[in-house]
Amino acid sequence: MTVRPPSPPGLPRPGRAGADAAAADPAVAALGRGSPVGAELTGAVHSWDVSVGVDGPGTRFVAFLAGCPLRCRYCHSPDTWYRRSGRHRTVDDLMAEIERYRRFISVAGGGVTVSGGEPLMQPRFTGEVLRRCHALGLHTALDTSGFLGARADDALLDATDLVLLDVKSWDPATYRRVTRTGAVAPTVRFGRRLAERGTTIWIRFVLVPGLTDAVANVAGIADYAAGLATVQRVEVLPFHRLGAHKYAELGLRFPLADTAPPTPELLSRVRGQFAERGLTVY
Incomplete structure (x- = not known):
């Protein structure tokens, strides 16, 4: 049920959290961070959904931020690429929607997941939503590629029970082929930071034949995941290709249509590579 709002190598040196993402890709420096309007913090919210067993444990309210x-x-959601595809909503607006489902998701052993797009494009808004949910006793999850992990301050992570960390690829050339920008180094460092903090991690990896399936590429991610003490699965x-129709609606070509x-x-082979490292695989 989706509800749209009405109308490896080359890791950066430690100690440069504020500059890491920008160093990986200069374009990151120009990305929006969420903006206060008047006295209230607002974010660009694309839509929200209630899901079961997909975006974290139990039944969850999932907020999809734009950008x-x-x-x-x-990508199966090209409609979330740009901030302009979302509607400006205050934290109170989004919390009011979450409150409608609060009892239901609590009884069902779920919680709230902030996803995207990329929620760390709006770290202030994301952090405040997670903090407010945490204060209500709701389980919280952050769904991120980790590319902008340097933007997640300690306060945001203190309010996050679980990070769904999407590792696109390990091989640098493959990572760029997949994402068409950036590098895996910020994700790698962010995962290590989470493990050092004791934050639970679910690693996610999209298996694409002919693109991400190389044995060495998978092995790199598996070794990395096995080295993070807090990876749960x-x-x-x-x-x-379920999102192909969205590309057509936007007048875009779906790159992997064939x-x-x-x-x-x-x-089976790829899941086996992860299992061989002692990881729980789904």
Whole structure:
């Protein structure tokens, strides 16, 4: 149920949290951070949804924020790429929607997930929503690529129970082919920071035949995930073309229109690579 609002190598040196993402890609420096209007903090909210077992444990209220610095070839939500695709909403506005579902998601053992787009394009808004939810006793999750992980301050992470960390690829050339920008280094460092803090992590990896499926590429992610003490599970997500119609509606070409989903044999091999490192795999 989706509800739209009405009308590896080359890791940066430690100690440069404020500049890391910008160093990885200069365009990051110009990205929006969420803006206060009058006395209230507002964000660009694309839509919200209630999901079960997809965006964290239990039944969850999922807020999709607008804007993303990456352009992943397999993205199923191109309608969330730009901040202008969202509606300006205050934290109070979004919390009012969450309150409507609060008892339901609590009883169902769920919580609230802030997703996107990329929620760390709006770290102030994202952090305040997570803080308010945490104060209500709701389980909180942040769904992010980690590319803008340097924008997540300690206060935001203190209010986050779980991070769904989408590791696009390990091999630098493959990462750029997938995202068409940036580098994996900020994600790598962000995951290590989360582990050092004791934050629970679910690693997510989208398996695309002919793009992300190379044995060495998967092995790099598996080794990385196995080295993070707080990784609870790895989700290998099979590529699908269910979002192709959104590209057509936007007048865009879907880059992977001719790519088939992974075969059961390929899925088994990739999941096996993660399992061999002692990881719990879904």
